[in-house]
Amino acid sequence: EPEVTQTPSHQVTQMGQEVILRCVPISNHLYFYWYRQILGQKVEFLVSFYNNEISEKSEIFDDQFSVERPDGSNFTLKIRSTKLEDSAMYFCASSDRLEFRFFGPGTRLTVL
Amino acid sequence: RKEVEQDPGPFNVPEGATVAFNCTYSNSASQSFFWYRQDCRKEPKLLMSVYSSGNEDGRFTAQLNRASQYISLLIRDSKLSDSATYLCVVNTKGGNNRKLIWGLGTSLAVNP
Numbered sequence: 001e002p003e004v005t006q007t008p009s010h011q012v013t014q015m016g017q018e019v020i021l022r023c024v025p026i027s028n029h030l031y032f033y034w035y036r037q038i039l040g041q042k043v044e045f046l047v048s049f050y051n052n053e054i055s056e057k058s059e060i061f062d063d064q065f066s067v068e069r070p071d072g073s074n075f076t077l078k079i080r081s082t083k084l085e086d087s088a089m090y091f092c093a094s095s096d097r098l099e100f101r102f103f104g105p106g107t108r109l110t111v112l
Numbered sequence: 113r114k115e116v117e118q119d120p121g122p123f124n125v126p127e128g129a130t131v132a133f134n135c136t137y138s139n140s141a142s143q144s145f146f147w148y149r150q151d152c153r154k155e156p157k158l159l160m161s162v163y164s165s166g167n168e169d170g171r172f173t174a175q176l177n178r179a180s181q182y183i184s185l186l187i188r189d190s191k192l193s194d195s196a197t198y199l200c201v202v203n204t205k206g207g208n209n210r211k212l213i214w215g216l217g218t219s220l221a222v223n224p
Contacts, residue, residue, distance in 0.1 A: 044214070099144050
């Protein structure tokens with residue numbers, strides 16, 4: 001069964017450093033998403049991506065965040081200058097329909 | 113009123129019990145509804161969509177009450193493996209601009 005993959009599974013970084021979280025969506029999907037979940041809190045939408053551009057972003061997705069689809073398979077989330085409050089699980093998701101989401105296993109980001 | 117609200121639980125039930133969760137939503141124009149399951153520190157996985165007529169998948173039954181603006185999930189003959197957090201997800205916009213709002217989740221522990 002096809003699945004979304006994410007790397008790394010755990011990233012530890014110093015405050016102020018840049019991080020890039022990587023995702024490989026399911027191959028025939030057209031819609032891509034990033035979500036985050038701070039420990040013990042709800043899943044929060046960050047950004048959606050379709051047709052090689054951002055289709056929607058939340059208030060959380062400020063200028064420190066960017067997304068790219070550098071080739072036909074990868075979908076990345078970059079945080080330019082990490083803050084302590086960026087520590088969370090970051091989930092990539094993809095779908096072939098607007099309603100559904102197939103999630104990757106997540107990257108746990110720890111900012112020290 | 114929160115956009116999507118769930119009783120966080122935890123619900124502690126014995127194996128074989130029937131358990132039901134409710135989820136209320138505030139936007140009466142919400143179009144579609146979902147239940148996701150999330151195991152501890154894992155990604156959310158779609159459990160089932162919720163249709164106006166209600167739907168059943170094995171031991172799981174989901175129902176929608178538009179008048180009262182809530183959805184429900186019923187689990188019959190609960191198994192140890194049903195222990196997880198159950199997330200209510202509501203699509204708050206129609207058309208092509210879909211925005212999924214996530215509940216905080218209801219924690220279920222099925223005990224032997």
